[in-house]
Amino acid sequence: MLITVSQKSTEGFASLQAALDSIPPEHTSEVTIRIKPGIYEEKITVGPEAPPILLLGEDPQSTVLTWSDNAHTLGADGEPLGTFRSGTLNVFAEHFTAENLTICNASGPGTGQAVAAFIDAGQAVFRRVRLLGDQDTLYTGQGKQYYDNCYIEGDVDYIFGAATALFDRCHLHNKRSRGYITAASTPEGAAFGYVFLDCRITGGEGVSEVYLGRPWRPHAHVAFIRTNMDGSVIGEGWHNWGQPEREATSRYEEFGSSGPGAHPEARVAWSRQLNPQEASEYRVLTVLDGWHPEGY
Structure with a gap:
């Protein structure tokens, strides 16, 4: 199954989360989501029920997923999100791969814990991915994870x-x-x-x-x-x-x-x-x- 995400209105979905939400619950085989160049400002969740997902960007410089929550950001319940709800990309699926893109938490230095990628998967692969943030850029929750030719930055x-x-x-x-x-x-x-x-x-x-x-x-x-x-x-x-x-x-x-x-x-x-x-x-x-x- 191939889904396209693009900022051009004539090509697939404008939102990555909308593309993920469009996958039928009964679908179990791999889904490739091709993300066309652009800066996508959204908070993304790949749920535990998702089939194997491949997020495929054009290249890390031109394909950017970004959001700016941090541990002190207030959630819908009026309470601070805390570290574990601050992620830009949140993955709970059993099998997940991302290639050729950037995942950014743009909260900025001095704002406290601010996760770019929250990965709580069974098996996760990242190839040629840039992970940008400051404190707590990458959370590796559980399972086995493989990062190949990635760039990861931060401070604490x-x-x-x-x-x-x-x-x-x-x-x-x-x-x-x-x-x-x-x-x-x-x-x-x-x-x-x-x-x-x-x-x-x-x-x-x-x-x-x-x-x-x-x-x-x-x-x-x-x-x-x-x-x-x-x-x-x-x-x-x-x-x-x-x-x-x-x-x-x-x-x-x-x-x-x-x-x-x-x-x-x-x-x-x-x-x-x-x-x-x-x-x-x-x-x-x-x-x-x-x-x-x-x-x-």
Whole structure:
């Protein structure tokens, strides 16, 4: 099933949410929604009953989904939305893919938690997607998630949540000094939390002292494998969130880091530098427990 979303009145739906709502409840096979170039200002939800969905943009620069809710925005009930209702794109479907587009929370710096993509899916894939925001840009709620050649920016905890998520050749951009890239809440007993393979980290002009992560929950797991890090990354690398007891339960790992922000000798003592054999276990199929995302 193919649906088109376009800002031209002669081509399909003008709203992505309207396109999603048009899918018959009994439809179970994959739906491709082709999104033509344009800036689409709307809050979008892909519900748990949705069939496998592919959102297919033309390219990230020309195809933009944007909204500007934040944790303090008042909802229809008159109460603040909070972090988990602030998302621009909210995905609860079992199978979901997005390619060649931008997802933005335009709330702006200093407005608090403001999620661009809230992903609480079973299996989710993002290819060549830009995720733009400040605090809490990307929420990885549950399941298995794969990010391929994506650009993700923010300042505080801008990748956070409990999912097993693999970031393959992604670009992470720090927008503010003394921030945090990850805030993992990996469940106890999970083999993997966040794994970054062959990624790069940059910072805005003058940005410094950014931590690779801090543990939102006690068993946070984050591994950076062969990541190039610029000088915005602080030497210690990792922060304990003011809870020293989490140093014993968090798993923070690196292998083959390079660039001005790679300082293995300066990293906190409770993090680990993996050896080559350990690092070789960090492969897509292993991390995602046998799921190969190329099928979606």
